Amino acid sequence: MSNYVLLIHGGAGQLPTDFLTAEREQAYIQQLSIVLSQGQQALAAGAKAEQVVVDAVAWLENCPLFNAGCGAVLTHAGTFEFDAALMLGNRQSGAVMAVKQCKNPIIAAQQVLHNSVHNTLAGPEADAWLLAQGVEQAPQDYFLTEHRLQQLQEARENQQVQLDHSDNGQVQQLLSQSSGEPSMGTVGAVALDAHGELAAATSTGGVTNQLPGRVGDSPIIGAGTLADQRSCAISGTGIGEYFIRYTVTAEIHYRMLLADQSLTEAAELVVNQNLPAGTGGVIAVDNHGHWTMPFNTTHMFRGVVTPKQLHAFIGK
Template sequence: MEPILLVHGGAGDITNARVSGKLDGIKTSVRRGFSVLKNGGSALDAVEEAVRSMELDENFNAGYGSCLNTNGEVEVEASIMIGDLKSGCVTLLHDIMHPISVARKVMEKTNHTFLGGEQAMQFAVNQNFEILPKGSLITQNAKDALAEFLDRQSKGLDTIFSPTELDKKEAPGEPGTVGAVAIDIHGNIAVATSTGGITGKIPGRIGDTPILGSGTYADNTIGGVSTTGHGETLMRFNLAQRILQKMFYEKVSAQEATEFTVKEMTKRLVGTGGAITISKSGDIGIHFSSKRMAWAYIKSNKLFFGINKGDSYVESA
């Protein structure tokens, strides 16, 4: 099987000023992750490496650079899944750079699938993850976004929790999540997704990212999907699972299933988002209903990438 790695850096109202950083970061991520596959490594190792790269980059809403809740704090969440249906999910972590790696430890070191809150933090400590000094994941961009959110709220304007407002002008702050989907030389599929959530969220809010079937899903008999966008919308629509089910039952391509399902979600629920998909045969799907979504993949020794609708740039891998 030809190895493939496909990544996204979040769907939303990405400003012109942030496009360059997004594209640089997404290409770095896909190259780091693909280096694992190129050397015969597993899809699981590849998606974790790709997501860890974006968790370190303030151009993305994951790890360092995550959005802030109304208390001015970072609460991160993540999920990881492999094609034999093993998975790990975490939510409401704080001061941990790589929630995706904590999610993997949940999958590998416990009899559970999902841990959250203080017990998830204790689990991370027990697994020797570094707990950073309080506030280490907060960037100036995240502070500015929260200030804008609170200002709009004080003026009685619709906030991030209003889907109709999302349709008109997406909420302030870094949008979306980061995610990766891979298939390795053995035909095994893995998916990883990580996020800081949405600016101005209520403390304790949980989004779609750590929820299997909404933010992440992998099944070696069908394919893998990682999603991004307005979490409340993605959760209610169960976007990742719907894409895979359309591929399975209707025998359509990854692109057709991804495009149809994302459009249907926004048509029914207004909120926008996007998804990346790889089928069990290596077929690729990419679509988003938001203004922009950074994406990239490496296949056949070429790196394909874009951020605006209609983009399809190619350079040497």
């Protein structure tokens, strides 16, 4: 148990055996470690969980290694669409779906939380509102990287929808992996601050070659994101369709609240028994500082920082 905890993730999936070279592994570990170090400094100085998770996710959105913000995957139409959610332990939440113009979708979600009477805004109307609110915008070509364009071309040729980190046969009719580099995944952060407050944030660019307008689990409270002061803060990553069907983060919360299960027990059960194998994982911290990061894939890009440790991981 710690007086503050920050957990982050950069996606979960079945990585191709030849993908994770020593050079690539070092690059991912370095970026995750930078985010953790910044979060540790902020939390040690008394920063609130809300701003720590927003800053962590915004950093990952700005890193082209991950599928959120700059470096995100493309839709079938060759455009970028972003989903993000922020939830606080007091059950306030803000989310955006299918926005195209925000440089940092998680900051857009924070804007919705604080300055809109609604919980969720979507599509071009959301973009227009966010522009009027002064949220930083970026042209579509800001998000483009060459390997994402190559992924889209391959996925179109093979009539595939390509999931973050996927190279297995699981649900291949829904989401399958091309021969190219896997799309680096959904990003998220959860934190318990020194004031005892919880927060969760998740952001994603979706899946390669998805239909425009497709929305995954990341911006859906109770599916990919949840925070509740009575239990925990959770951010999920994996096949969004399954996280929605199984209401993953809500299931963990209610197992703790109603079945008196520990965070570890609830999260492990939902990820490893409820969810089909190879479909994802979660990062979660409870209101006492206990934390867990279970996943049922081969890899999950993730990290943890407390007053006594800072570690970034990729494999089991």
